[in-house]
Each structure stands twice: as C-alpha cells, then as structure tokens.
Amino acid sequence: MITSQNIFYHELIGLDTSIVQSSNNQLVGLSGKILDETKSMFFIQTVTGVKMIPKNYSTWQFHIDGMPVSVNGNTIMKRSYERMGVKA
Template sequence: MNEKKLNEKKFVKYELIGSEIEIMGSKNKSLVGVRGKISDETKNMFILDDGKKIIKSQCIFKMKINSENIEINGSVLVGRPEDRIKRALK
C-alpha cells in the first residue's frame, strides 16, 4: 500500500464522510485497530457506520483519500466540517 504524510493544510479541505478509517494510535488503547466508514462527523467526533463514536482529538487516523493511505493526527480535524473546509479555502 502507498502510505504518505499529506500536508495537513491540504488535507483538511476534504469531505471525510464516507471515508474508510483505521485508528493507528489513541489515548484509549481499546480503540487502536478499530476500522470503519465515517457515516457522520461533528465538531469533535467521527461516527462510524457501526455506531461507534470516536473522539477526533484523542486519535491518530489512517484514511484512504484519493486512493492513497494518509496518516493524520485527529487534533488537526477538530472543528465543524463546514468550518474546516471554509478555513482551508482561505
């Protein structure tokens, strides 16, 4: 698999709902290795298709974006999705 560290400023503009994620690191060790598809996103959480709620700021995620596996710290993603996208466009 092709794995890259994407420029965080570029990454935040993507719509993440529907993306496959895997938790690579977390303050809550029971979450490490959890995988799923993002079905909803709030300011501080991802909600996976199985109903699990994942706090963004406490995790490091691996996501598949544009057929590339990207690893990103969840604290960069904290904020309402619509505000994050607007912020990236400035």
C-alpha cells in the same frame, strides 16, 4: 479531488478510516466508514455497529489514491464546513 495535502479541507463523511494510534489502546485498530461528524466526534459504521469516537487523542488513517494518509485528530477538531472555510 482529495489528496494527502488537502485532506484537512475536505468532507470526510463517506471515507473509510482506521485508528492507528490512540491514548485509548482499546480504539487502536478500530476501522469503518465515517457516517457523520460533529466538531469533536466521528460516527463510524463498524462491523459491530455504529460507534461514536472522539476525533482528538487519536491518529486517523485514510487511504487516498491507494496511499495511507495519517491525520492527527487534533488537526481536524472542527466542523466540516469550518475546515472547508465556508460560513454556515
């Protein structure tokens, strides 16, 4: 079960997210569902199509159990299996 304390160790694909802070002001407010991720990018399904957004330089917000959880993109700059501690 994903909680605000362990979100860093979980799969993020399928979660709804939004960018609440970014060094690129054009990204602030972008929201959608995470379709895929690489070490440094999220592929987000937005209302205008799929966007490839770098993880770093932004603060991402997820809603876990109805509560907003903000995550600095630099802390999740790993592949999903690396965050989970699993070797590929």
